[in-house]
Amino acid sequence: MDVELRGLTKRFGKVVANNGVNLKIRGGEVLGLLGENGAGKSTMMNMLSGLYSPDEGEILIDGKPVVFEGPGDAIAAGIGMVHQHFMLVPVFTVAENVVLGVEPTKALDYLDLNAARRQVREIEETYGLEVDPDDLIENLPVGIQQRVEIIKVLFRSADVLILDEPTAVLTPQEVEDFFKIVRALRDAGKALVFITHKLGEILEIADRISVLRAGQIVGEGDPKTSSPAELAEMMVGRPVNFAVQKTAFAPGAPVLSVQNLSVLNEADERVVDRVSFDVQSGEVVGIAGVQGNGQSELIEALTGLRTSASGTVAFEGRDVTRASPRDLHAMGVAHIPEDRLRSGIITSFTVAENMVLDSYYDDRFSNGPQVDWPAVNQWAAKYAHEFDVRTPSIFQLAGNLSGGNQQKLVVARELSRDTKLVIASQPTRGLDVGSIEYIHSRLMAARAEGDGVLIVSSELDEIMGLSDRILVMFKGRIVAEFDATSGVRDRARVGLAMAGEAA
Amino acid sequence: MTDRVNINEEIQKLMVRSVRGRSEFEDLVVVPVFAVIVALFLGALTMLATGVDLPTIGRSFVALAVGSVGSLNAISETLTAAAPLTLAGLGLAIGFRTGLFNIGAEGQLLMGGLAAVIFGFSFPNLPFLVLMPMCLVAGALVGALYAAIAGFLKATTGAHEVISTIMLNLISFRLLDYMLRLDWIQKEGRADPISKSVPDNAELPRLLEFLDPNLRLHAGIFLVIAAVFFVHWLLFKSKIGFEFRASGENPDAARYAGIRSSLIIVAAMATAGAFAGLAGANQVLGVLDRASPGFSAAIGFDAIAVALLGRSHPYGVALAGLLFGALEAGGRQMQVDAGVSIDLIGIIQALIIVFIAAPLLVRAIFPWGFRKQGSNGGGEA
Incomplete structure (x- = not known):
């Protein structure tokens, strides 16, 4: 089945989200749709899946124009969408979720779960979805939940599958498995649209690439001949520097020393198990690992948010095992939390308020019991500008900024003061190329100034690119250590260690 | 040099406050106004459904207007009724901003009021300028302590404040009944549970007695005005208010930023309780002259509606307090003039809250009152 978008335009008020978009989707082909956050990818796909109706232009299926009144029409026409955030009922089984809304029934509306199970098995066998x-x-x-989402779409007899940022939540191993599934679907004649801003993935999986910028298709690419640099330039609109600029490695005295640290989670399980390591001044230590292997709890313990069960943490030789977040902040520890929306910013606060979230009490920003708002505003405007936080004004609510600008806001707050240790957890998760480039350069600037930098990331490329030393965490323990300065950058060995294979 | 100038210009540009948007205006003004109109209209339909004829309905709405703003006495009654609602509403607004749904204003108000009465009749010989403020302080303090119990329970054990404040309300009702029968509190020679009277030099003086001895407006109104501005300062200008709001909007982010959430919970509950206690003291020192069973007259519950209607903003709370005060004063007149039950006012108040709580419903009823929203602008919930 072929789908064609012809001159699609969608406006929200004065904002033109899509402007005259032309796109061809063919059966038996993976179309990679590349674009930064806010480029209009989601708007376009929401029109294709019937959630929005276009202001101008038309959608053609096998050459015939169609009009979708709602998502139901699009599904009936064979277009299915796999959302970035899954829409599954957690307490239901796989089969129950798949048939939800189109349940097979026997007489008297009796739910026929055996039929559902059988049909789910058939789909699994056809496409190799286990x-x-x-x-x-x-x-x-x-990763498996995502398969269920795909089965759901296939169960509704979709011939066109739209995959919205499908790898954002997957581990590197899961991505490999996922690509196998995508290829199997393609070989079975399905048309796939793979939406992402990750260049490496799109070059690997797509048969054809379209690049969207500012609501318009700005170029097409052939994955066999295009280079990442070309595609990135098309996507961002300017040349992008991929190689992280690093100054020479000049480590100093240890800033952070962790000895035999153990941390328990809420269920009293030991999720960090006798971990020891140092971070030196002027050094970037990267902690690699599949998410959920104790990294989050380790960072919480280091930043005073979680009490450790045993072991010690020392900052510049002082014992800070029991220090509060505010004590650590005052000593010069910056913390970029892993989930900016949950714990990094307050979306209903202004940019200015967020800028002083952890320093409002400081003498610079207060007199007596009162916050000195003029001083806060001055400072916020200065650093919003310096850290390239793009916002119409500092009185804008942080929730109205794009993800990249929200993260730059967090980075601005944490790095705009005198720091000695920077702890950054998933610092670029879900961000566009331009923001990633910028945040990496800021972290490197902190290193150049002699800060110790500790980075936790599940993106192996990020860890490999930034770190001087790589620690791999698996099931709460540090199972491997790699020196990245001596030129040994064995991606495969790091990956194996992440999967729990002894290095 | 020019670069430097450009950078400064760009920084200055970031500091320009944009004009309040249309959507904010709609949220803060248009929705409440429409909510009141729809509620009044549905109130009329309710009357019609209960067999009241049209002329009587007309008369009752005239009485509502006359009784609330139609005369000096009406305005005095409106303000007198609005005062405790606003005070308690301000306290609740502080709680809501901190993410605490405090249902306990009623109990805090009773405890605070009782404390003010006891303090008043215990030191009858102190001069007015000492005794009256001390009574207010006693009311605020005891209200704060009573609310802090719920805050403490939440901070230490995670007990939900909705449950614990409801229970504390029940405890306060019975505690009041019990205390009103104690020898040293009960009025001499009375068999029914009623407290001794507050001495004259502890009372909030009436302001318009020189015009007409029946005008009940008292000096508590100055307290209310001061409280409105104080709460505005507290929430939006002070450090502790910043901590309250940060903890309320995103407790995780506040904790990550080094704000001690358990302290904030106790402090916010205590502040909320202090205002409820003040409302109670305001009633006994300005209107009632003594404590009797249930003297709070559900002000603490109505204040929840006032705080919600005022969008937990001190100025909004003041306006909502005035509206509810007017409905109460006008409702009494309605009963007298048109013979319509005062329960109807309760229905109208409830309807207003329903429509405020459901702005999308109001938008659906009055589509022409609002700018058309794009498909991306539906973030009302």
């Missing part, structure tokens, strides 16, 4: 139809969703890892 899932047990009787597993509860809540017990399944994210």
